[in-house]
Amino acid sequence: MNFYFGASNTLDRLDAKKGSIKGLIGSLPEKDRKRTAALVIETLKFKPALLEVIAAAELMKEKKLTSVNLALVLVHDLLLGKGIQAGDGPLKQAVLRHKTRLNGELQKLKAKRGLRSTAELGQSPDVRAAQIPRYVRVNTSMWSVSAALEYLASCGYSMRDRVSSDPKAFARDEHIPNLLLFPPQTAFHDDPAYKAGKLILQDKASCFPAVVLAPPAQPLARVIDATAAPGNKTTHLSALMGNTGKLFAFERDRKRFGTLSMMVSRAGCTNVDPVNADFLTVDPQDAKYADVTHILLDPSCSGSGIVNRLDYLLESEEDNQEEENERLEKLAAFQLLMIRHAMKFPKMTKIVYSTCSIHAIENERVVVAALACEEARKGQFVLAGRDEVLPAWHRRGMPEEMESADSVVRCKPGEDATNGFFVSCFVRQSNKRKADGEIPRQQKKRKRKKPNAVVASSST
Numbered sequence: 001m002n003f004y005f006g007a008s009n010t011l012d013r014l015d016a017k018k019g020s021i022k023g024l025i026g027s028l029p030e031k032d033r034k035r036t037a038a039l040v041i042e043t044l045k046f047k048p049a050l051l052e053v054i055a056a057a058e059l060m061k062e063k064k065l066t067s068v069n070l071a072l073v074l075v076h077d078l079l080l081g082k083g084i085q086a087g088d089g090p091l092k093q094a095v096l097r098h099k100t101r102l103n104g105e106l107q108k109l110k111a112k113r114g115l116r117s118t119a120e121l122g123q124s125p126d127v128r129a130a131q132i133p134r135y136v137r138v139n140t141s142m143w144s145v146s147a148a149l150e151y152l153a154s155c156g157y158s159m160r161d162r163v164s165s166d167p168k169a170f171a172r173d174e175h176i177p178n179l180l181l182f183p184p185q186t187a188f189h190d191d192p193a194y195k196a197g198k199l200i201l202q203d204k205a206s207c208f209p210a211v212v213l214a215p216p217a218q219p220l221a222r223v224i225d226a227t228a229a230p231g232n233k234t235t236h237l238s239a240l241m242g243n244t245g246k247l248f249a250f251e252r253d254r255k256r257f258g259t260l261s262m263m264v265s266r267a268g269c270t271n272v273d274p275v276n277a278d279f280l281t282v283d284p285q286d287a288k289y290a291d292v293t294h295i296l297l298d299p300s301c302s303g304s305g306i307v308n309r310l311d312y313l314l315e316s317e318e319d320n321q322e323e324e325n326e327r328l329e330k331l332a333a334f335q336l337l338m339i340r341h342a343m344k345f346p347k348m349t350k351i352v353y354s355t356c357s358i359h360a361i362e363n364e365r366v367v368v369a370a371l372a373c374e375e376a377r378k379g380q381f382v383l384a385g386r387d388e389v390l391p392a393w394h395r396r397g398m399p400e401e402m403e404s405a406d407s408v409v410r411c412k413p414g415e416d417a418t419n420g421f422f423v424s425c426f427v428r429q430s431n432k433r434k435a436d437g438e439i440p441r442q443q444k445k446r447k448r449k450k451p452n453a454v455v456a457s458s459s460t
């Protein structure tokens with residue numbers, strides 16, 4: 001139980017404004033720090049929802065419970081974690097007596113808010129501040145946009161110029177064709193068209209890579225999605241290909257591969273060939289992939305652009321900083337390796353590299369390193385210009401990191417009504433539409449700031 005008292009004490013001190021989350025967690029005894037930090041952060045994420053549940057279940061009438069914060073951490077683990085991790089003492093027994101009622105109130109709260117998953121109850125204030133609309137992509141592999149609009153009208157929705165707080169109004173996105181915007185709280189989980197795979201819930205920024213790749217829509221098209229699960233970008237690519245040609249979708253994780261296969265089948269993507277394998281083990285000379293011309297690389301990254309996280313609060317904590325830098329450097333090395341591997345395919349003409357990270361080390365610096373690598377030189381890969389990479393999107397790369405920052409796209413969480421995101425596009429110079437013929441300036445040697453040495457390694 002001491003662990004719960006430690007976490008509840010940290011929450012008490014936070015409430016009393018006796019320090020920041022970072023500072024208070026940093027002052028915990030080192031042996032408990034990681035575990036307590038995780039519980040405190042998770043509890044804070046769910047605090048408003050847990051408070052409602054505790055109040056509705058009248059848990060605080062229980063005499064053994066001396067503080068609301070103690071109740072919060074215990075109920076967190078009981079309902080959202082792996083159960084209360086303590087021996088069978090009277091305090092644990094007191095909370096367990098209310099388990100059925102607490103659980104019932106949790107389900108009622110989810111139903112009241114129109115949520116399908118408990119995780120959605122944990123949206124941080126950041127998410128609300130960012131006011132990210134509910135983005136819904138019409139899956140054109142299954143029906144047309146006009147059919148979808150008719151369907152939505154039959155459900156009582158009406159299309160407007162822009163999304164508003166009117167729960168029955170929606171708008172079309174100005175950058176991504178077939179993407180619709182609804183008010184943030186709009187629930188689609190029980191919608192028949194969503195359940196049938198005809199509507200796909202996908203953040204706007206996550207739609208950028210497939211649109212930039214613009215895969216060919218013809219029977220002989222050969223495309224790879226190298227890191228595919230859960231499959232949002234795969235189903236988007238498939239739709240852009242007109243569900244024709246062949247899209248090889250690689251996923252190395254077995255469980256995530258199951259999700260990918262389910263998503264692809266639900267979305268009616270008949271041109272997708274899901275492959276449960278590590279993309280790095282694929283031989284670029286293998287006849288099966290010899291004709292691949294386009295590839296999407298959306299590899300594992302830090303996920304630091306995802307808005308629904310509180311753990312970023314800990315990232316700048318001094319003693320974690322070194323560990324974090326090491327982790328980012330490893331990720332960057334892996335990301336670079338993936339791009340270099342993609343450049344080895346003999347007929348590759350276009351490579352889109354994206355991340356949901358906000359860190360330059362995983363974004364601009366990986367791109368600069370990729371442009372300077374042997375495979376880029378041999379294959380004459382250069383960066384596609386702004387005209388091929390969402391020219392109308394306002395936010396571009398960091399100019400202090402690369403000279404062609406205008407050629408890449410960034411999304412800033414909290415400002416662009418999306419998650420944080422990065423997209424870049426490599427093309428073979430011989431295939432480049434524009435007759436500029438120049439070696440891009442970022443291939444010149446530049447002084448780098450630390451920590452940014454992106455060195456290829458095989459780990460993630």
Ligand SMILES: C[S@@+](CC[C@H](N)C(=O)[O-])C[C@H]1O[C@@H](n2cnc3c(N)ncnc32)[C@H](O)[C@@H]1O
Binds near residue numbers: 233
């Ligand atoms: C960021 S997620 C991809 C998200 C996906 N593009 C989407 O939009 O739904 C990265 C995925 O790549 C997988 N992955 C990482 N390294 C891989 C590799 N070398 N080969 C195949 N899959 C890999 C991870 O297991 C993870 O599922």
